[in-house]
Amino acid sequence: MAKVPFVTLEKLKEIDKTYPTPYHLYDEKGIRENARRLYDAFSWNKGFKEYFAVKATPTPKILQILKEEGCGVDCSSYTELLMSEKLGFSGDDIMFSSNDTPREDFELARKLDAQINLDDFTHIDYLNEICGIPETICLRFNPGGVFKLSTDIMDNPGDAKYGLTKDQIIEAYKKLKSLGAKRFGIHSFLASNTVTNDYYPKLARILFELVVEIKEKCDVEINFVNLSGGIGVAYKPDQEQNDIYEISKGVKKAYEEILTPNGIDVAIYTESGRYMLAPYGHLVTKAIHEKHIYKEYIGVDACAANLMRPAIYGAYHHITVMGKENLPCDHKYDVTGSLCENNDKFAVDRMLPKIDKGDFLVIHDTGAHGFSMGYNYNGKLRSAELLLKENGDVEMIRRAETPKDYFATFDFTHLFDDVE
Numbered sequence: 001m002a003k004v005p006f007v008t009l010e011k012l013k014e015i016d017k018t019y020p021t022p023y024h025l026y027d028e029k030g031i032r033e034n035a036r037r038l039y040d041a042f043s044w045n046k047g048f049k050e051y052f053a054v055k056a057t058p059t060p061k062i063l064q065i066l067k068e069e070g071c072g073v074d075c076s077s078y079t080e081l082l083m084s085e086k087l088g089f090s091g092d093d094i095m096f097s098s099n100d101t102p103r104e105d106f107e108l109a110r111k112l113d114a115q116i117n118l119d120d121f122t123h124i125d126y127l128n129e130i131c132g133i134p135e136t137i138c139l140r141f142n143p144g145g146v147f148k149l150s151t152d153i154m155d156n157p158g159d160a161k162y163g164l165t166k167d168q169i170i171e172a173y174k175k176l177k178s179l180g181a182k183r184f185g186i187h188s189f190l191a192s193n194t195v196t197n198d199y200y201p202k203l204a205r206i207l208f209e210l211v212v213e214i215k216e217k218c219d220v221e222i223n224f225v226n227l228s229g230g231i232g233v234a235y236k237p238d239q240e241q242n243d244i245y246e247i248s249k250g251v252k253k254a255y256e257e258i259l260t261p262n263g264i265d266v267a268i269y270t271e272s273g274r275y276m277l278a279p280y281g282h283l284v285t286k287a288i289h290e291k292h293i294y295k296e297y298i299g300v301d302a303c304a305a306n307l308m309r310p311a312i313y314g315a316y317h318h319i320t321v322m323g324k325e326n327l328p329c330d331h332k333y334d335v336t337g338s339l340c341e342n343n344d345k346f347a348v349d350r351m352l353p354k355i356d357k358g359d360f361l362v363i364h365d366t367g368a369h370g371f372s373m374g375y376n377y378n379g380k381l382r383s384a385e386l387l388l389k390e391n392g393d394v395e396m397i398r399r400a401e402t403p404k405d406y407f408a409t410f411d412f413t414h415l416f417d418d419v420e
């Protein structure tokens with residue numbers, strides 16, 4: 001099944017008059033509708049809340065849109081906390097899920113009265129010494145071993161640096177209670193980008209059983225269960241997209257089988273990034289070169305500094321050559337950026353229609369962990385971010401970096417005063 005861009009070639013040509021490629025483009029309508037679907041799917045759970053993973057798309061306008069749709073934020077660092085504060089998030093609107101956490105980060109999280117999710121047993125004393133244990137506190141659980149869905153190994157928690165072991169979790173709740181905590185959460189993130197409806201239900205089952213055990217062993221009532229991120233998106237056209245209603249149904253079944261008979265009520269939290277934003281972002285780039293050596297190359301004006309996932313994980317991102325959707329995919333290309341790195345390729349051996357210089361290419365599913373993973377290698381500058389608004393207008397929500405931005409942190413800026 002073909003992936004259809006949310007923007008037309010005509011619109012891209014119109015945008016081109018004001019904003020040069022490359023840029024990241026976001027679809028406001030898609031973002032809002034998807035957020036509403038998530039809330040609708042989980043409406044059976046009183047207290048359900050999505051805390052959008054800021055690291056996925058740390059762009060104020062995007063966070064504002066999600067805030068309007070009822071989402072909070074999941075922050076992982078001082079800067080993300082600061083941005084969220086400026087955008088009006090505070091207290092229970094913020095989950096602070098960090099690891100290897102610096103002192104200043106905890107201080108700010110505490111000042112904002114954020115819900116702090118501790119990644120380690122030793123962080124209890126660390127936090128207590130810095131700023132005391134807040135009334136609301138959450139712990140990140142790592143069950144170890146491998147995480148399987150039926151026979152498929154999804155990930156390897158035993159090898160992951162995150163979270164507390166089962167024994168530590170039990171001791172940690174007792175300790176937190178004795179230190180004055182009154183409202184408790186539990187969190188776990190066991191597999192990333194799961195393209196299956198079974199991940200959250202299986203994770204929920206593990207966490208709900210633990211909630212019952214914690215009640216029995218620690219006399220602690222868990223108030224919220226944070227299923228974190230991990231819901232995937234169908235990056236490949238032949239993959240089946242997750243069905244959030246099916247996912248929610250599976251979580252509800254686990255809830256009714258495990259929690260309800262034990263008289264326990266919890267709020268379900270999620271901390272999605274990819275699921276909330278990836279499909280609603282395109283990286284728009286133009287073909288600027290073609291090269292014929294041992295292979296056929298198309299050089300585009302974006303590079304891995306704009307979208308790192310293909311280069312670092314070999315991740316697949318679908319490409320639409322705009323205006324050529326109905327032509328046969330009878331050319332095999334490597335689509336490359338300009339970094340002096342041979343892995344700077346958006347596609348390898350990809351069958352596409354014949355590409356000509358000047359063609360617009362839409363790289364799909366770049367709305368999460370796309371722009372945000374950008375970097376400045378080779379002196380490359382971060383692109384602009386644009387929003388395709390619900391009324392069809394386009395708004396620049398982050399300008400492109402300039403050489404002046406790149407030079408701004410040097411200790412001899414006077415040499416660059418005349419640079420724009």
Ligand SMILES: Cc1ncc(COP(=O)(O)O)c(C=O)c1O
Binds near residue numbers: 053097271273368
């Ligand atoms: C703690 C935490 N929560 C949520 C997320 C979001 O994950 P995803 O974008 O896969 O939903 C991440 C991603 O790295 C994370 O580290």
